[in-house]
Amino acid sequence: MSTSVASMKRLLKRLLLVFLLLVLVGGGVGGYLLWTWTRELPPVQEMREKLKEGLSQVTQVYDVHGQLISQLFIERRIWVPLDEIPVALRQAFIATEDNRFYKHGALDVKGIVRAAWTDLKAGRVVQGGSTITQQVAKLLFLTPDRSIKRKVKEALLALRLEKLLTKDEILELYLNLIYFGHGAYGVEVAAQTYFGKHVRDLGLVECAALAAIPKAPAFYSPFTHTDRNQARRNYVLKRMMEEGYITYQQYLQATQEELKLIKGKARLVDKAPYFTEYVRQYLIKKYGADEVYHKGLKVYTTLDLTWQLAAQEALRKGLRDLDKRENPYRGPLYRLGEGKEPPTPPKELVMGDIYRGVVEAVDAKMVKVSLGDRKGVIVYKDMSWAFKGDLEGKTPKDILQPGDVILVRYLGDNEDGTLQLGLEQEPKADGALIAFDLATGGIRAMVGGYDFDRSEFNRAVQAMRQPGSAFKPIIYTAAMDTTFTPASIILDAPITYEMEAPQEAARTHYWRPENYSQRFYGPTRLRVALAHSRNVVTIKLLQKLGVKTAVKYARKLGISSPLRPDLSLALGGSEVSLYELTRAYGVFPAGGMLMEPVFITKVEDNKGEVLEENQASFTRVLSPATSYVMTSLLESVVQEGTGWRAKALNRPCGGKTGTTDEYRSAWFLGFTTRTVAGVYVGNDDHSPLGKGETGSRAAAPIWVEFMKVATALDPPEPFVPPPSVVFERIDPKTGLVAPPGDPGAFYEVFREGTEPKKLAQKEETREELLNQELMGLEPNQEQ
Numbered sequence: 001m002s003t004s005v006a007s008m009k010r011l012l013k014r015l016l017l018v019f020l021l022l023v024l025v026g027g028g029v030g031g032y033l034l035w036t037w038t039r040e041l042p043p044v045q046e047m048r049e050k051l052k053e054g055l056s057q058v059t060q061v062y063d064v065h066g067q068l069i070s071q072l073f074i075e076r077r078i079w080v081p082l083d084e085i086p087v088a089l090r091q092a093f094i095a096t097e098d099n100r101f102y103k104h105g106a107l108d109v110k111g112i113v114r115a116a117w118t119d120l121k122a123g124r125v126v127q128g129g130s131t132i133t134q135q136v137a138k139l140l141f142l143t144p145d146r147s148i149k150r151k152v153k154e155a156l157l158a159l160r161l162e163k164l165l166t167k168d169e170i171l172e173l174y175l176n177l178i179y180f181g182h183g184a185y186g187v188e189v190a191a192q193t194y195f196g197k198h199v200r201d202l203g204l205v206e207c208a209a210l211a212a213i214p215k216a217p218a219f220y221s222p223f224t225h226t227d228r229n230q231a232r233r234n235y236v237l238k239r240m241m242e243e244g245y246i247t248y249q250q251y252l253q254a255t256q257e258e259l260k261l262i263k264g265k266a267r268l269v270d271k272a273p274y275f276t277e278y279v280r281q282y283l284i285k286k287y288g289a290d291e292v293y294h295k296g297l298k299v300y301t302t303l304d305l306t307w308q309l310a311a312q313e314a315l316r317k318g319l320r321d322l323d324k325r326e327n328p329y330r331g332p333l334y335r336l337g338e339g340k341e342p343p344t345p346p347k348e349l350v351m352g353d354i355y356r357g358v359v360e361a362v363d364a365k366m367v368k369v370s371l372g373d374r375k376g377v378i379v380y381k382d383m384s385w386a387f388k389g390d391l392e393g394k395t396p397k398d399i400l401q402p403g404d405v406i407l408v409r410y411l412g413d414n415e416d417g418t419l420q421l422g423l424e425q426e427p428k429a430d431g432a433l434i435a436f437d438l439a440t441g442g443i444r445a446m447v448g449g450y451d452f453d454r455s456e457f458n459r460a461v462q463a464m465r466q467p468g469s470a471f472k473p474i475i476y477t478a479a480m481d482t483t484f485t486p487a488s489i490i491l492d493a494p495i496t497y498e499m500e501a502p503q504e505a506a507r508t509h510y511w512r513p514e515n516y517s518q519r520f521y522g523p524t525r526l527r528v529a530l531a532h533s534r535n536v537v538t539i540k541l542l543q544k545l546g547v548k549t550a551v552k553y554a555r556k557l558g559i560s561s562p563l564r565p566d567l568s569l570a571l572g573g574s575e576v577s578l579y580e581l582t583r584a585y586g587v588f589p590a591g592g593m594l595m596e597p598v599f600i601t602k603v604e605d606n607k608g609e610v611l612e613e614n615q616a617s618f619t620r621v622l623s624p625a626t627s628y629v630m631t632s633l634l635e636s637v638v639q640e641g642t643g644w645r646a647k648a649l650n651r652p653c654g655g656k657t658g659t660t661d662e663y664r665s666a667w668f669l670g671f672t673t674r675t676v677a678g679v680y681v682g683n684d685d686h687s688p689l690g691k692g693e694t695g696s697r698a699a700a701p702i703w704v705e706f707m708k709v710a711t712a713l714d715p716p717e718p719f720v721p722p723p724s725v726v727f728e729r730i731d732p733k734t735g736l737v738a739p740p741g742d743p744g745a746f747y748e749v750f751r752e753g754t755e756p757k758k759l760a761q762k763e764e765t766r767e768e769l770l771n772q773e774l775m776g777l778e779p780n781q782e783q
Contacts, residue, residue: 136177
């Protein structure tokens with residue numbers, strides 16, 4: 001017996017020794033691992049700096065009225081302080097994620113034991129058990145992998161965070177850190193993404209819906225998995241009730257309430273993509289990518305969103321109208337099958353908007369189309385534009401078949417409940433529009449093309465194109481500021497210029513310029529010549545002025561692009577940008593002041609400190625008299641000449657059309673007393689737009705549609721003549737002072753001192769004027 005007891009004691013001693021040895025070894029290994037992992041943690045000072053720097057935040061770009069235009073980000077996040085986050089949203093997260101958040105320290109021992117037991121039973125890490133503090137530590141400093149090492153580091157960092165921050169500060173960090181899917185980081189952007197409102201304006205059901213998402217953002221997205229989000233949302237509401245945050249009655253009411261999500265079109269903000277890119281490039285060049293994408297700048301611009309949206313729609317409509325005039329249907333976007341899925345159906349239809357539809361049936365008279373569950377019909381008259389060129393005489397069944405995915409415009413509803421649709425296609429041509437506020441020098445609208453997703457090339461500022469006759473006002477400015485007047489007469493008659501021939505050419509090259517009409521009109525006053533865009537008169541005028549003089553005035557008006565030093569300058573043969581030519585036109589209604597435009601008025605950092613402030617500068621480049629004379633001449637272009645379509649604006653305005661050889665480019669630039677805007681239309685490959693697609697036909701309607709919106713709140717204002725101009729009653733045939741009783745006489749404007757003094761005589765014939773012109777004299781000025 002004693003021997004047995006002694007043996008038992010020895011066994012127990014050995015087992016105890018082994019146990020102690022295991023404890024020591026395990027403790028040593030654990031201590032070593034703990035020491036090693038602790039060394040891998042960021043130092044306290046680094047943690048302080050990380051917290052001080054804050055999270056990656058969205059840079060927000062605003063228009064002139066403070067409306068959000070766009071956001072620049074890597075992680076789309078807008079920081080909000082805890083006091084701007086609804087109590088219900090805080091409670092929803094606490095009830096769901098860490099119900100003892102304000103009671104425990106950095107670690108929740110009960111939660112850790114529960115998670116450890118679950119992991120042990122599963123044989124792997126399946127449950128987090130992390131406190132909100134631990135989640136903040138993980139999101140800020142660790143990778144999201146699931147391992148014992150990461151969990152230990154997470155706990156150690158959480159202990160440090162609890163010493164550095166208060167519970168409220170940790171909760172604020174957490175709610176601004178977490179990811180909600182669809183590119184939304186933090187509760188503010190999540191509220192905007194899903195509900196189109198600020199987080200401070202959320203109701204109970206919306207708070208519960210957001211708290212339901214972060215566990216698995218893709219799985220619980222209310223956009224793509226409404227039922228899953230609702231089930232999880234009800235669980236959140238139940239936990240809030242169990243924690244005493246809401247009553248049973250509130251719980252029942254909230255579970256029955258419908259969740260109202262924002263429409264899909266408005267989820268991502270970028271209302272002016274070409275302008276946004278213009279701003280982005282400037283910001284990155286000045287502040288660097290890290291500051292722009294991470295530091296939450298606030299950028300206040302000169303853009304007017306109302307104008308911008310009008311400009312975008314006007315350009316798109318104008319380009320589509322052009323395409324329908326000139327081009328046949330080019331075929332569907334794609335056909336279903338071979339991995340091609342049907343397009344996502346629209347959640348709602350807006351009259352006039354364009355959508356993707358699927359052809360279900362087609363015959364010789366109509367096409368049946370589905371937009372998801374909605375059915376529609378395209379009748380022949382709403383697709384008749386498609387049958388031209390090689391398709392002339394064809395029918396709908398010749399160009400479409402079931403399974404084709406096409407673009408359609410929603411035109412309304414038929415009596416039988418089907419949709420009335422029209423066939424559409426993306427236009428081949430592209431274009432641009434830019435507008436400046438004459439008083440402030442701010443860019444009010446900038447559209448660089450039909451679709452930013454199709455082409456990011458900004459034709460408003462980057463494209464260099466020949467402006468054609470839109471350059472003529474530059475030549476006329478030089479003339480009006482020197483020895484010519486609107487009443488000066490130049491002979492519109494055939495002329496031949498001997499040009500410098502290329503070295504390899506065998507014969508001398510001759511240039512015989514013509515007018516657009518291919519007619520000549522004899523002695524022509526310069527006002528008439530500009531109004532009707534007479535080429536020959538402008539070339540002769542440039543010859544009289546001298547090319548160097550014209551180039552000098554182009555530079556004065558802000559044209560910085562290279563200019564060919566020859567007579568082709570008269571017809572816009574040198575390439576310029578829409579931006580610089582529109583800016584030049586702004587000098588005329590601005591009384592001779594050239595603006596140095598601005599597009600950003602102020603930039604602030606995320607603390608509200610101003611980093612820069614800007615305003616336009618103005619330089620006098622013309623006298624008020626010359627600028628008014630030019631304004632008056634360009635008014636005549638609208639009232640009497642090629643710019644006649646602008647009369648539809650029903651207010652005083654001036655402008656000029658431009659068309660290049662073979663109709664490759666079409667321009668219209670014009671102004672009112674407060675705004676100057678320019679439009680360019682052309683193909684990127686420089687191919688012709690189509691016969692007859694002049695500036696008047698292709699570009700001016702776009703300008704008019706835009707300006708109707710831009711001037712909607714402005715009273716019609718006349719251009720006020722300065723004291724330095726005079727009005728003289730002249731004879732239209734000679735440009736001289738009209739004799740008393742001359743029935744055809746009218747008042748013309750002159751810079752003071754340049755008005756004619758000589759009285760037109762009855763015996764003075766047009767033939768005599770022609771002879772003076774041919775001798776190189778100025779016909780209507782005293783010699």
